[in-house]
Amino acid sequence: MKIPPGVSASDFSAALAQFEHSVGHDWVFTSDADVDLYRDAFSPFLGEPEERTASAAVAPQSVSEVQDIVRIANRYKVPLYPISTGRNLGYGGSAPAYSGCVVVDLKRMNRVLEVSEANASCLVEPGVSYFDLYRNLQERGLKLWVDVPDPGWGSLIGNALDRGGGYTRSQFRNHFDAHCGMEIVLPNGELLRTGMGALPGAKTWQQYKSGFGPWIDGLFSQSNFGIVTKMGFWLMPEPEAYYSGTVHAPHRDDLHKLVEVLNQVENGGITNGMPDLGSTLLGIQMIEDYARSMDDKPAAAPDPELARLRDQAEAGQHAPLEAYGQKHGLSYWSVRLKFYGPAKVIAAQWEHCKEKFAAIAGARFQDGELIRLPLTPAQRQSVHFPEFGIPTLNMFSIGARSSSNPNPTHGHMWFSPIIPRTAEAVFEANRVFAAAAREFQLPLLRFSLPSCYWERAFIFIFGFPVTTDIATNRRNRTTFYKMIELAAQHGWGEYRTAPAYQDAVLDVYSFNNHALRRFHESVKDALDPNGILSPGRYGIWPRHLRKPS
Amino acid sequence: MRLRTHLPSLTGLTVVVLALAAHGQTPKPTPPATAAPPISWTPATVVVRPDQPRGYVQFQLACAVCHGAGAARPGTRALAVKYQGKLPARLEERTDLSADYVRTTVRHGVSVMPFFRKTELSDAELEAIVAYLTRKRG
Secondary structure, three states: OOOOOOOOHHHHHHHHHHHHHHHOHHHEEOOHHHHHOOOOOOOOOOOOOOOOOOOEEEOOOOHHHHHHHHHHHHHHOOOEEEEOOOOOOOOOOOOOOOOOOEEEEHHHOOOEEEEEOOOOEEEEOOOOEHHHHHHHHHHOOOOEEOOOOOEOOOEHHHHHHOOOEOOOOHHHHEOOOOEEEEEEEOOOOOEEEOHHHHOOOOOOOOOOOOOOOOOOHHHHOOOOOOEEEEEEEEOEEOOOEEEEEEEEEOOOOHHHHHHHHHHHHHHOOOOOOOOEEEEOOOOEOOHHHHHHOOOOOOOOOOOHHHHHHHHHOEOOEOHHHHHHHHHHOOOOEEEEEEEEEOHHHHHHHHHHHHHHHOOOOOOEEEOOOOEEOOOOOOHHHOOOHHHHOOOEOHHHHOOOOEOOEOOOOOEEEEEOEEEEOOHHHHHHHHHHHHHHHHHHOOOOOOOOOOEOOOOOEEEOOEEEEEOOOHHHHHHHHHHHHHHHHHHHHOOOEEOOOOHHHHHHHHHHOOHHHHHHHHHHHHHHHHHOOOOOEOOOHHHOOOHHHOOOO | OOEEEEEEOOOOOEEEEEOOHHHOOOOOOOOHHHOOOOEOOOOOOEOOOOOOOHHHHHHHHHOHHHHOOOOOOHHHHHHHHHHOOOOOOOHHHOOOOOHHHHHHHHHHOEOOEOOOOOOOOOHHHHHHHHHHHOOOOO
């Protein structure tokens, strides 16, 4: 059996015995076979000594059991690492950020505690997955949607705390922003409720987010300051209808105006779904089209002349390529706008958007299909599922064997910097990353378009495969570190990353001699003086494990 | 057959009623004591019949989202490409799966399919799936 660093065998045995006393023998896992199930299936350190692995796991079913575990851990200085469903693959999965932790597996805390159709909100435990909540809403016939990320087996709480996102209305796409109220077991075992939950008797815990005084909820996301045991979320009332319309622009330089108008209509609330960017000429599919094409046969190879011109384009720019597009009527850029609301209203919103995008000379507009909700059974097989709040695992075909990918990988990790919402930034990032791809011999796309999950900012998402070949994984890690530094030199920082890179990413958020990290460390020392909770998560280390600066 | 309606049962679970009327049979609700919840997190609602084994239900809950029929099933897609029609892409149609192979795959993973912890899928639930996928078929 593995023993946490700095803990004696006798103390660890005593802690495990007390864990068992609290949660029962069946829910403390110590055998190698059981503890191996807590490895990170997508670890970039697979098969290497640096792989972060647990010493044991304990699976409580109640808040009081979580409090017991935290108090026992403090008694014996045993490091803990809570997970919710443990399915944030590519971001650490169910493995700790620090080897030797006892994983606190919250999957058994899987109750949907409350759903209010009138308030369009819910209160859930950490083990509740998107599938679970979706099923709950469906079975009860409630006209509420949950905004889902691509992998539906994730936890609402875990995904929100990792600051994940989805695809429906802007108000719900940022899952942390969509939360309302938390319950947290602090590192000393004390129970805390935030927002209106701090006021005994308040019936507004899931109605008013910030309560009174400093709004501390953010401290418990991407951190290690507490174990969140309940969390409220605002849900999306099922709209009357959905509509999408596509704007096509003919010239490369049109991207400037396209993004400018996009920002106007999105920030003004005229379009409220997730915009989707693509380029027919450059061969860049929109996310929706990519997701919906996964059951199709691979697309036919492009015209050889077009393929050659794409290869010659530098940062998406090549006059002959543009001329080819003009000649064949291929748009340089496209953006698909999504609308949720009453059918008459969203039709008028689309018309308004067309008027605004008409400022682009030669712009074409492609009307989509009005979908009245709820979906028909046939539509439920063919739509872009997450845009309708339907959880799936569709996107796991990325990397899996498919008709277009005969050689499956073992997993993936994402390099995903936030960049400004301007065409200048898109072009600059492509120049920088294309040069990096050449230098680091990365098989990056010729030109990439960012995603629009978040309002006000773009996000680039590059996938790195995880393989079973140690040398390849090492090379990819080295490249990943270089990409973090390179992006930071241009003012672009990642919104989220796997434990392997969390120190490196926090390191580039370095304003004023790392004031942000020093603040985190002050909070950590105050709340968790024994440093028992998730050491190293998001680059925040307890005092005894910090490297000398 | 397709799902026609839901009725609340005494246990609070929703009970599925099958559309048997078209075949001249009277629709019967699943007895509450043995009722499994309808499995509705996938894009197409899956119907549970009273005569279907526990492993069938467990498979729909734990596996079908990747390995079932219909749109958006990465596991079925991957196996279709792997076997090119020599074996069924859907695991439920396979007759060559061994119990050990199913256990090993679930607890050790393969390609991008991760392994499953016992808090997600207990040994008893896994054994029900094993029994279902390796059942004798006439």
